[in-house]
Amino acid sequence: MSQREAVTAECRAIIASLDHAISTRGLQDVDPADLYDHAYGRYARSMWRQHKWGMALAVPLEALDLVFPAIRHVWARRRQHPICLAQAGLAYITLMPSKLLPANHCLMQANGMLDQLMKLKTETKHGFGFGIHIRWESKGGEIPPLTPCHTQTSYAYDFIEAMLPHRRKDRLEESLRAMAMHTTMDYQSWLDETTGTLVTGYSCIDRRVVVNAMSYRAKLLLKAHARFDDSLFLDAGLEALMFLIRIQRADGAWVYAPEEPFVDHYHTAFVLKNLRSILPLVKDPSLRQQVQATLDKGTAYYLAHLFDADGLPRPFSESHKPVPYQRDAYDMAEALGFCLQHGHEEKALAIARFLNGPMKARDGRYVFRYYPFLSFFLKGMAYWRYANSALLLATAKGTTHGSHRQKN
Numbered sequence: 001m002s003q004r005e006a007v008t009a010e011c012r013a014i015i016a017s018l019d020h021a022i023s024t025r026g027l028q029d030v031d032p033a034d035l036y037d038h039a040y041g042r043y044a045r046s047m048w049r050q051h052k053w054g055m056a057l058a059v060p061l062e063a064l065d066l067v068f069p070a071i072r073h074v075w076a077r078r079r080q081h082p083i084c085l086a087q088a089g090l091a092y093i094t095l096m097p098s099k100l101l102p103a104n105h106c107l108m109q110a111n112g113m114l115d116q117l118m119k120l121k122t123e124t125k126h127g128f129g130f131g132i133h134i135r136w137e138s139k140g141g142e143i144p145p146l147t148p149c150h151t152q153t154s155y156a157y158d159f160i161e162a163m164l165p166h167r168r169k170d171r172l173e174e175s176l177r178a179m180a181m182h183t184t185m186d187y188q189s190w191l192d193e194t195t196g197t198l199v200t201g202y203s204c205i206d207r208r209v210v211v212n213a214m215s216y217r218a219k220l221l222l223k224a225h226a227r228f229d230d231s232l233f234l235d236a237g238l239e240a241l242m243f244l245i246r247i248q249r250a251d252g253a254w255v256y257a258p259e260e261p262f263v264d265h266y267h268t269a270f271v272l273k274n275l276r277s278i279l280p281l282v283k284d285p286s287l288r289q290q291v292q293a294t295l296d297k298g299t300a301y302y303l304a305h306l307f308d309a310d311g312l313p314r315p316f317s318e319s320h321k322p323v324p325y326q327r328d329a330y331d332m333a334e335a336l337g338f339c340l341q342h343g344h345e346e347k348a349l350a351i352a353r354f355l356n357g358p359m360k361a362r363d364g365r366y367v368f369r370y371y372p373f374l375s376f377f378l379k380g381m382a383y384w385r386y387a388n389s390a391l392l393l394a395t396a397k398g399t400t401h402g403s404h405r406q407k408n
Contacts, residue, residue, distance in 0.1 A: 003345050010352035011340070011399045014366075015100055017356075018392045021364040022109070027084045029384045032368055033134045034076035035065050042135075042142065055321065066374065069381040082120045082130035082146075086155035087389035089113035091396040093162045098400040107166060114163055117156060118175075122146050124204065127182030128175075129153040131203065132385075141206065148186065149203045151270075153179055154216035157223070173227075180224035183217060184236045194258065195246035198239045210257045211247060212267045214240045215274035222281040238287075241278060244271065245294045252301030253317070262320035265306045265313045266387075269334035272298050303344075307335070311347035312354060327359065327370035329382075333391035340398025348398075355391070366391060 001009070036045045041061060047054030064071055092106040092113070121128045129148025136143050157179050164172050187200035188207050199209040200217065221237030224230070248254055254271050255261040275295045282288040305317040313331035315323055332355055339348035358375060359366045365382035367375075382388060 003349060007340070007345055007349045007352060008399065010349065010356055011336075011395050012100060013356055014352065014391065014395050015095070015399070017360070017364040018388060018395075019101055021388070022088060022392075025363065027080050027088060027113075027384050027389070028078040029080075029084075030072050030076045030078055031081070031134055032383055032386050033132075033136050034072040035061055035069075037072075037135055038075055046142075066371070066378065069368075079133050080116060080120065081133045081152075081385045082117055083132070083152045083155050084384045084389040085113045085117040085120070086130075086152075086159040087393040088384075089117065090155070090159040090162055091389075091393040093159070093166075094393070094396040094400055098396075100396075100399065110159075110163065111166070114159065114167070117159070120146065121156075122148050124148060124182045124186045126185040127178035127180070129179060129182045129186070129204065130156045143203055143206065147203045147205055148182065150183065150187075150200075150213040150216040150220070151202075153183060154220045154274075157220050161223070161227075176224065177228060180221060180228070180230075180233050183220050183224075184232055187217075192243065195243050197243040197246065198236075199243055200240075208257060208259060209243075211244070211254045212256070212270040212274075214243050215271045215278075218244060219274040219277050222278055226281050241282075241287075241291070244275065245290055248294055248298060252297035252299075253305070254298065255318075260320060261318075262316060263305075263318040264316045265328070265331040266334045268298070268302055268306060269331075269338055272302060272338070273334070302338075307347060311344075311350040313351070325369040325371050327354065329359070329366055329368050330387035330390060332359065332366070333387045333394045336391070337394025337398050340395070341401070 036042060044054065044057035044061060048058050089110045092101075092110040095101050096103045096106045117130075120130065120133070122131060130152040131146040131148050132152060133145050135145050157176060160172050160175055160179075186204045188204070189198050189200045190207070191197070192199045192209060199214060201207045202210040202213045218237050218240035221233045221240065225233040225237060244254075253263045254268060255263055256267050272295065275291060275298070279288065279291050279295065282291055306314050308314050312327065313335040315325065315328050315331055332351055336348060336351045336355070339345070339351065355366050359370055361367050361379065361382040363382065365384075365388045367380040367382050368386055369380060371380075
């Protein structure tokens with residue numbers, strides 16, 4: 001079997017396994033963040049973000065999570081996350097022409113997920129958006145469940161756009177415009193002194209600029225401009241794009257946020273992925289050249305610093321906290337998607353084999369994290385939001401649209 005055939009076989013196994021898990025258990029699930037969704041947990045998380053000593057308050061919970069992660073079932077309820085519905089639904093639409101799964105099955109799944117997704121939208125002053133179905137503590141304070149965020153709304157936009165040929169186009173286009181209006185108008189914005197660009201909060205209720213969230217904002221708004229030819233979307237999208245270009249470090253890296261200057265794998269992959277989607281939407285030759293240069297420099301950093309000698313993703317190149325785990329499900333998902341779409345077959349094969357080996361859970365999904373030695377005895381839990389729905393989407397796109405392209 002050639003390397004290409006081996007990659008294809010491993011990816012088909014991932015798709016079949018995740019499809020079976022969705023078909024048998026659905027996308028309702030508890031979440032990694034549920035570990036902190038109680039009074040003590042929220043206090044510990046808040047102190048951890050504000051003070052170095054606060055990490056000590058989180059140690060008992062983190063230790064309990066290693067030994068008995070199912071403890072979250074005691075207080076957490078199973079629910080669906082908009083991002084999981086959007087990612088899985090988009091994966092099924094992507095797989096329709098591939099013959100990896102029956103086309104009628106893919107369309108049925110996608111239609112059901114779109115219906116469920118729209119029940120989870122959050123109406124806003126200018127439209128609607130989507131949030132994370134958890135109550136979480138950020139550096140800017142507590143964020144209620146389903147508070148619209150750029151990161152979540154962008155995947156919903158992509159999914160709804162992909163459903164245009166399969167549902168009433170006029171209604172879906174109304175939804176797309178409403179999401180674009182929300183993204184443009186419903187976030188607090190201010191001038192970032194470092195870059196000289198307008199930036200927004202991660203969610204529509206906080207004031208903390210997060211780099212990957214700005215990349216999702218830029219992509220959604222520039223896609224909306226391409227569809228609706230509205231200068232409002234273009235201007236706001238270009239502001240976000242210029243922030244990404246100017247905030248990039250000289251070595252090609254992006255920190256997570258100016259207030260949280262770590263460099264990690266999957267948030268870097270998000271920025272790269274979104275810039276690749278943005279590039280064809282940029283019409284100005286000079287700006288397009290800038291985007292390409294930014295993308296090239298970021299890709300070089302990503303390949304040089306965020307993979308190890310075995311071709312597997314490293315969680316951090318610059319960390320802000322102790323990292324006891326060796327592999328992370330979101331890193332694996334985004335790295336596999338990148339490698340499939342850009343012809344890095346050796347890395348893709350290593351990642352897919354590791355997923356189908358040590359990181360595969362009994363229910364057919366893939367576990368949250370892999371710990372050296374410990375994971376031989378304690379398998380850990382698998383979650384849809386982190387990052388099985390993202391893995392299905394990355395593998396679907398990689399095997400149908402971009403696998404085995406020339407390396408860049």
